[in-house]
Amino acid sequence: MNTPPPPPTPPGAERTDGSSVRIGALVPLTRPGWVAAGRHLLAGLELAVREVNDAGGIVGRPLELVVRDTAADPRRAEAVVDELARLGVAALAGEYHSVVARAAAARADALGLPFLCSSAVLDALTDQPTDWVARLAPAQSHGWRIYADFLLGAGHVRIAVAAESSVYWASGARILRDYLAPRGGTVIELDMRGLSPTAVCDELVAHGATAVLLLVGHPEPAVSIVKSIRRDQRLAEVMIGAPAGQPESAEWATLLGDDGAAIPFLRYLPERLSPLGARVETALRERLAEAPSFVAFEGYDTVAVLADVLRSHGADRARIAACWPRVAVEGTRGRIRFSRPPGISVWQWAWAPVEVVDRDPSRPDRFRTLHTG
Known part of the structure; x- marks a missing residue:
């Protein structure tokens, strides 16, 4: 356990004279x-x-x-x-x-x-x-496994991830791949360093994916990817997901309107x-x-x-x-x-409530609970 002797308390940190x-x-x-x-x-x-x-x-x-x-x-x-x-x-x-x-x-x-x-x-x-x-x-492994359970429950076994390069997105893709593979799921990784939103659509068709997850930044390129998929008739039945929570932002609804609805994401609130x-x-x-x-x-x-x-x-x-x-x-x-849950290096609240929600297509300002973990 990394518990070095605490350094001396800086001057003023323990004042008792009514200071803050x-x-x-x-x-x-x-x-x-x-x-x-x-x-x-x-x-x-x-x-x-x-x-x-x-x-x-x-x-x-x-x-x-x-x-x-x-x-x-x-x-x-x-x-x-x-x-x-x-x-x-x-x-x-x-x-x-x-x-x-x-x-x-x-x-x-x-x-x-x-x-x-x-x-x-x-x-x-x-x-x-x-x-x-x-x-x-x-922890990401806890929440994203709950999201993976939601995907399987909804019948998705060929799942594409449109991912940017970062430790966080790579970790998310790995959690999904490791959890889904033993349960019959396949994760198809699309490297966004070399793909335009239109090219993402072509890749989804080529791989026969039934769902694509946005492991990318907000508002861009996430917003552009959503717009391209929503306008591609070949992908009318493909579910878009955003486990990191981009659709909860009010800016998401402003930028995408109806196109931003029905995109499930993780939210850490009770029902x-x-x-x-x-x-x-x-x-x-x-x-x-x-x-x-x-x-x-x-x-x-x-x-x-x-x-x-x-x-x-x-x-x-x-x-x-x-x-x-x-x-x-x-x-x-x-x-x-x-x-101290296994594999977590810090003191952890295990766990905050986790739910998968989306914006209701009939009222995009309202959220629907789709799955809880």
């Missing part, structure tokens, strides 16, 4: 980051901080969010972690992009800075087991929210002026966990990291506890 307790927030707020996801993540973080402070803060001290934009850049994230450590934050929170969260987690581990990752799902968030990092989002979840949903909707995505709930739950730990154990970094296995917090999507 700081949490560093890593959020993609500019492109090439997924800005819509970053906005929802930040909304959840900020709402929870406001509620903590309205309820008296951290033993009388205000909770302060120190926000930094990662812009989906791993190197920038590493620099931000260094900066926030120097500023004396008690812990880190947030991040959406898996590759960026992985870079941030490695740096936080090296510095002895607790990091509660909100939304990134890559299984190997760190190379070696660590006690400094915990995660709320379900029915608890009273706490329903109250938070209303507050997030007011803050965002649109329906909150699951990412906003992840942000809220992150602060709820950290605030509980800070109230009970103070702002000492080593004490916070030692608390992950003792967390028991009622979040918006269920009771949050951390454990």
Whole structure:
């Protein structure tokens, strides 16, 4: 277990003069980051901080969010972690992009800075087991296997993946291939480095695929691929899927309209929210002026966990990291506890609710639950 002696607490990090307790927030707020996801993540973080402070803060001290934009850049994230450590934050929170969260987690581990990752799902968030990092989002292998079960249940056994080059997309394709092959499924990989959206259509016809999954960025090339497939009469019966969740974005519906409906994706919400979840949903909707995505709930739950730990154990970094296995917090999507599932190198909530949903073709502003795991 990678548990180096904690570094000395920076001057000012444990002040008792009524000054704020700081949490560093890593959020993609500019492109090439997924800005819509970053906005929802930040909304959840900020709402929870406001509620903590309205309820008296951290033993009388205000909770302060120190926000930094990662812009989906791993190197920038590493620099931000260094900066926030120097500023004396008690812990880190947030991040959406898996590759960026992985870079941030490695740096936080090296510095002895607790990091509660909100939304990134890559299984190997760190190379070696660590006690400094915990995660709320379900690991990619867990969620994407549930998605694979949905595909099989819907009768899809020849499945194409239109994939860009990245650790995250490669991991997703591997999970699907390894899970589907023993169950009679075939995964056909289409390398998007050399294919136009029109060429993707030709490949789908040539391979006889009944489903194609978008393992690509949003809005492009995902939007262009959807438009090409929807306009190709040869592919009228082909299902388009997006396990990474692109269709949940309001921007998706704006750019694609009816073409963006009936594209199943993973969402980390229960079928029915608890009273706490329903109250938070209303507050997030007011803050965002649109329906909150699951990412906003992840942000809220992150602060709820950290605030509980800070109230009970103070702002000492080593004490916070030692608390992950003792967390028991009622979040918006269920009771949050951390454990060590096999193959996961960080403290993990096992698991957040997982469902496969799509936008209803008759009302694209409404989501339909297709499968739960």
